[in-house]
Amino acid sequence: MAHVEHVHDREIAEARRRLDELDRRILRLLKERISVSALVQGARVAVGGCRTDLRREQVIISRYREGLGRGGSEIALSLLRLCRGAESRPVRGDGGGPVCRPLTTIPTTAWHGCAPVTSRCTTRSPGSLRS
Secondary structure (H helix, E strand, O other): OHHHHHHHHHHHHHHHHHHHHHHHHHHHHHHHHHHHHHHHHHHHHHOOOOOOOHHHHHHHHHHHHHHHOHHHHHHHHHHHHHHHOOOOOOEEOOOOOOEEOOOOOOOOOOOOOOOOOOOOOOOOOHHHOOO
16 A cells, blocks of 8 residues: 555656646746737837727637636636736826726726727826726
8 A cells, every 4th residue: 555655646746746847837928928918018008009908808808718618717817917017007108198097807898998999098197097
């Protein structure tokens, strides 16, 4: 019996090493995604747009839900929040341009101070944004 437990312990240890390596790879990919997302957000804000694109975010949420089931939506929402950066501060374009309120959830019909992809963000002062 001791031999079986020893083999089982080795299998568990090996599986945990694999999980640790997967976590390292996932973290590297998440950091890369955050960096690329920041480029996209910066480009959108630089031309006077909103840093978030609700239609694009819906596509991402759907992709994760389809790939992982119901929990995939939660992962996608967390990922999108992570890629938006600090959620408590508004983002402004150069020279005090458009301010877009960060999202905590993304209902399909939501309006969060940001227009759809084809439009521009509404210009508001940070004090006028409500939670």
